């Protein structure tokens with residue numbers, strides 16, 4: 001069987017184009033650009049790359065980017081004070097505190113300090129609750145991107161068996177809520193799950209986000225399944241390589257022989273994340289200015 005390789009980059013390009021138009025219209029109506037603030041604490045090189053890409057994408061779409069880099073030993077009170085300043089700043093529509101934070105910081109308390117109307121990650125207690133209650137809200141970027149891809153591919157996926165591997169606040173948990181809202185039968189698997197191959201054998205939709213390179217083998221997957229791989233794992237550099245290869249949580253080459261469609265790594269789910277962040281930022285900006293979004297194409 002030859003599987004469809006889902007093109008996350010193409011999806012992202014389409015979404016960025018729609019967001020860019022809305023950003024221009026926003027500026028004309030509001031008399032200012034929409035703004036996204038990203039806060040990075042410490043010097044993790046991978047996080048540094050993501051934060052730079054986020055800033056570039058923001059500016060490229062006609063929005064304003066505010067980047068804050070704080071030292072790894074920043075005290076809790078200082079980080080919370082920075083979040084509170086951003087909450088109060090009318091030129092900031094979206095706030096993203098890059099996770100994970102250094103261990104001495106209380107991540108939950110920092111997240112809870114973000115104004116829910118600016119919470120473009122959708123992870124404040126208010127927005128997580130709104131999602132569970134089925135209320136309109138800002139939703140975490142990667143799971144929202146996965147849902148948009150599934151809607152494009154399938155239209156209606158009521159009644160399908162979905163297995164989500166991973167239960168993080170940014171990915172697994174919101175993913176489960178979004179698929180429940182689409183009437184999937186949702187199972188959440190994680191590191192303590194006893195029989196992952198047994199669960200996956202029934203899954204029409206598999207969403208993986210555990211950060212274990214190539215954990216999920218091709219022959220664990222149901223023939224004809226749709227696989228969204230949110231894992232981004234860098235392998236160790238081999239001889240003659242500067243950097244190790246990026247692989248997902250699914251053994252991609254093996255999976256190709258079993259599934260109907262699968263996202264690659266890179267160029268799949270991860271490639272949509274920043275475009276969805278841009279989407280969340282412009283949605284927040286329109287709402288924060290009390291403006292109606294001109295169309296429903298987002």
Ligand SMILES: Nc1nc(=O)c2c([nH]1)NC[C@@H]1CN(c3ccc(C(=O)N[C@@H](CCC(=O)O)C(=O)O)cc3)C=[N+]21
Pocket residue numbers: 050053096097098099100121141142170232246265266267268269270271273274
């Ligand atoms: N508060 C918070 N919100 C996040 O949304 C958040 C975060 N913290 N911490 C880190 C993770 C990771 N993340 C990604 C962003 C872009 C790509 C991305 O651009 N991926 C491309 C390129 C991958 C590459 O070449 O490194 C791809 O998969 O094709 C992936 C992952 C956002 N995260």
Ligand SMILES: [Mg+2]
Pocket residue numbers: 095096097114118119120121122123124
């Ligand atoms: Mg946030």
